[in-house]
Amino acid sequence: MSDTASLAQAQRSLADPDIRYPLWPPLIRGCPRTSSADMSYPVDVEYDYAQVPADFLTRAGSGLDRWSALLPPLLAPSLGEGGTPLVDLGEGVYLKDESRNPTWSHKDRLNRCTVSAALGAGAPGIVVASSGNHGASAAAYAARAGLRCVVLGSAGLPPAVASFLSAYGAVVLPVPAEERWPLTERIVEEFGYFPVSNLTPFHTGSSFGPEGYKTVAYEIVAELGVPGAVFVPTGYGELLFGIGKGFAELRELGLTDRVPRLYSCEPRTGGPLAAAVRQGVPATRVPVGATDAYGIDCPVNSYRGVLALERSGGDPLLVDDAQLKAAQSELAAQGLWCELSAAAGLAGLRAAAPEVEGPVVCVATSSGFKDVGVGGHGLAPVDPAWESVLGRLSAAGIRPA
Template sequence: MAIDDSLATGQRSLGDPAHDYPLWPPLTSGCPRTSTEDVSYPVEVDYAYDKADPAALFSPVRARGGLERWAPLLPPLPAPGLGEGATPLVEIEPGVYVKDESRNPTWSHKDRLNRCTTSAAVGVGAPGIAVASSGNHGASAAAYAARAGLPCVVFTGPDTPPAVDAFLNAYGAVVLPVPWEARWPLLRLVVERLGLHPVSNLTTTHTGHAYGPEGYKTVAYEIFQDVGVPSAVFVPTGYGELLFGVWKGFEELRRLGLADRVPRVFACESAASGALHRAFAEGAPAAHVTVGASEAYSIASPVSGYRGVLAVRASGGRALLVDDRQLADAQGELARAGLWTELSAAAGLAGLRSLGGQAPEDGPVVCVSTSSGFKDKGMGTHRTAPATPTWEEVERRLRAAGIAG
């Protein structure tokens, strides 16, 4: 794909759309004009929408994976991809669909983001990539850096699951487990002193990378191709980047004349944190919270960002809190439907069930499932007890499972 395929024109402040910036370099610390010491406002990528060809972009022919499929409505993609996207939409009951993002190359939604952020690093000629991550984001960044031939430094926490640590090392990343609170200061030093391109947040409240959430718009594009515009989308939420990307994707479909509305977007957060929920309760653009104990480490975030507030408010959705029991129930329900998900990834379905759980009359609902069960902390610790090789033992176990009478 040629860089010129992109219709991206620049970057625009979400804090005040009157403030815009050139497309390059990508802003990795939010809008410098509207942000304060307390709140950092992100920027988004703007496009020449009038030059887009909606009929060609959203033809009914389903393409193979790779974000280059959507190149005109994404930032430039000079970095090579891994066939990300084109994940299945699975109907688990009438009107309730699960968008299974575990089918991406590194088994999570983060591949859509990192195709864009790695391309930004390549575009500015960065000598490498730096990221602070507890799991999915780091593994994905390491894979896309390796694909682009760039070194990758990953600051992880002291309790990173062993399977995730092995995943990171497999891609040749420099993995540095440090105390959680040390990750951000060290990340900033690596960026400032070595010139590595940051693909993690650098600000007080979350802004993240300017280009990253643009990759998440493709989730909305694919849902639209499969079922049109659903009545609602339930999204596992930490910082809110996926939430924003899904909303913006549907908003672009409306802007291009392909859809007449945008679905309600529901943020589904861990009750152990709930920074976005707090921001709404306080009428604030972002909030800080103390994170409690939870196994849903991928979405247990101490800080939110303005992207999530904007997406939920503009769509008429809500910020929902789900606890570990609700998450485990949803994870079990997904497993019985044949979908093995990380505990955090089940937050979308848990959020739907917390509201009564049925598809509304005004259309189907979609629950995004973000990653594979491979990423859970307990992965690899369970061992099934060996069975004595006799019919009596086999029958006993089958009876216990309700299979034999």
């Protein structure tokens, strides 16, 4: 595996942009100079923007490799991530369908970068605390790169995710949720594995990972131009931050003249980013109530999300399960099946209905196959007698011609 044409040159503190660190090794606990026991500030990757080619948005290529100049060194082999379709839903609304990635979620963009970080750091494997998309994606990219993978999941792993993990040969350890992160830390310390999930009180994660999400913004602009707003399902806020950084870079490079407003879309039963913005703090912890949107059901936010909203002039939104299910059904009626958490972007748009100049993009993060309970039951046989079939069709509102 060889380095790509990356212009990455350093890591930079998001709390104080004047604080820089070498590009290697990738920092996994945020900025050591500004973080404390009470607050964790992430770092991101800085590039030599003066060397970005003028045809950056129009040059040929596919997937993340097309954008390698503004990504960390892509040492991990590709699985064909990126290049997902932008589906026109009508009335100026578009869906960026991330379920079309190799493991059916946006996490593939992140894990191409995190597994590259593990390879560059010389780690023998990776460890991840996840019961959903992140674990499945990490396991796939580890397998592709020839690394071992340990996944610390919960007892309630969705069937599709459990099947993914088994197929990729990951070592899966279902443990109580609160034990996942201490065990991640222990595996990092004793085995030298690279963590591709968080190790800090307020989410910082790998500096390399969120860089992969910038490519969502690049692809939107290359196909559609700059939209008026983007609605993003939000858990810890890494996707939100990456998309925002991508739009900001294009403006700074003179390739666009503005950035769209970003809207974070969180479950109403928690919503730590909305709480942090409301309280005027960089991060906070909230109690989490019951929701079926397990993929974005987080008790804490990352400072990344606060920055993304501030820099774009956007707002945090909260949606309930009824709004999520209505959005999921709306997409299904157009032939798009997404996970309930993934429908948060469209749910946020429908709930807020802001006045926006220009097209609106809603990001859908993953496939409906990832929902809890999917694949756990089948359909009962139907009596093939015509009278019985006709009765079933009539009950569904289907009438003879």
